[in-house]
Amino acid sequence: MSESEFHETPDEDLVERVESISDEEAEQRATALEAGLESYELEDEDRALLRAYGFEEDEDEALGAAPVLAVVGRPNVGKSTLVNRILGRREAVVEDVPGVTRDRVSYRAEWNTKEFTLVDTGGWDQDSKGMASRIAIQSEVAVDMADAVLLVVDATTGPTSTDEMVVKMLRRKKKPVLLAANKVDDERGELMAAELWGLGLGQPWTVSALHGRGVADLLDEVLTILPEVSAVDTRVEEGGPRRVALVGRPNVGKSSLLNQLIGSDRVLVDNVAGTTRDPVDELIELGDKQWRFVDTAGIRRRAHQASGADFYAALRTQTALERAEVALVLMEVQDPLSEQDVRIVTTAVEAGRAVVLAFNKWDLLDDERRFYLEREIERDLGHVAWAPRVNIS
Known part of the structure; x- marks a missing residue:
């Protein structure tokens, strides 16, 4: 044939x-x-x-979600190389250039028959700017959504000021932390790694991610701090309330809108931009269905311009987006649409969320401003023309 x-x-x-x-x-x-x-x-x-x-039945659903281990550290300490070593295959992009890993990436890993989720993150640096600051925020989101943390440092350089800042951040998170001293290939490296006791995280587990030295002992210790089932599973429960994140730049009326929906002044409202510091959850019944609305701090124009409480408010906003199904993006349209507005919409879309565009203070617009607003929407928000629009006051 x-x-x-x-x-x-x-x-x-x-x-x-x-x-x-x-x-x-x-x-x-x-x-x-x-x-x-x-x-x-x-x-x-x-x-x-x-x-x-x-x-x-999905095995994960029957037994619960696998525990999550976040791998964090400053740029270029070998996090992705260690992730590849743990996985036993080359998954994470590795290059001898700081900041190659830009997004947090999850992998399924297994050691001694125990499965867990491994999250590789970009380099953490609170003083970073531009793209680097977004990477730092993503790293902190990974820590928030992890059961335990593996902090990777470069043993050949000793503890740096950035390492110390990472440790301070981790102490606030109150998650179990293991310290991996990377790039230790011999006894001389072991002696250099002893300096890392000064970080206050206990024993530095010396490893060579490149050659595999010490990784097995490190993984044995990892299993002792991971729970059997993840305590931070963020999957939406079937039949549970749908989650809606109220997002937008500061002082566009997010808290006022939530107060109108719930009929109370539960959320502090002030004309000073940035009044809301923490995400505020509220269960609201609409059309015989319950919805969980989350009011978040406004996203600043540039993450590196926000410091202290504002920096972490922006971080919690990012986390709220991750855990929501719908992003309600609120924009104050008396003034022209800003770069911030467009970027917030793009962030919600990139997070894979359904998006609703809400234009606030619509009743204050005259015919001329409404005409120009329509042109701005066509020009700046054309990439989300599919998103429903609502005009509110």
Whole structure:
């Protein structure tokens, strides 16, 4: 038989019959097929396919989410190299240039039959600017959403001021922390690593991520601080209230809007930009359904311009976005749309959230301003033309 005879073109009648099968009939056939497969040993890929259609319980759902370990540290200490060593494969991008890892990336890892989620982060530096400051915020979000933290430092340079700032940040988070002293290849490196006791995190676990030295002992210790099941699982419970994050730049009316929705002044409202410091959760019933609204601190024009409480308020806003399903982006439109407004919308979209655009103080606009606002929306928000719009006051 020739190759052309073997690979026949599908029968057109068969294609039509398959396309005519209703969803209900397809589900019945799939259920029958699953019953017929009970006597077979299914591969992981087969089971994953069945789970996708709801015919098998996901192991994660049955046993709870795997614990999460965040790998943090200042730039270029070898975090991604260590992640690759733990995974046993080259997943994270590694280059001898500070700041190669820009986003936090999660991987499934296993050690001594125990599974956990490994989160590789960008370099942390509170005084960073521009893209680097966004990386620092992402690293802190990773810590917030982790059960334990692995702090990686460069043993060859000793503790730096940035390392000490990272330690201060971790103390505030109150998460279990292990200290990995990387780039230790010999006894001389062991002696240099002794300086790291001064960070106050206990024993520095000396490793060479590049050559694998000491990594097994480090992982044994990691398992002792990880819980059996993650205590910070952020998956939305089935049937639970939908989560809506109220986001926008400072002083655009987010707290006032939430107070109107709940009918009380639970959220402090002031004309001073940045009154809200922490995300405030409120369960609200709308149309016989419960919704969880989160009022967040306004996102500053540039993260590096925010310091102290403002810096961490911006961080908590990012965390709220991560945990929400819908981002309600509030904009005050008496003045032209700003770069901040556009960037906040883009941040919500990049987080994979459904987006609703709310234009506040609409009643204060005259016809001329409304005309120009429509032009601004077409020009600056054309990439989210699909998002629903509401005008409020």
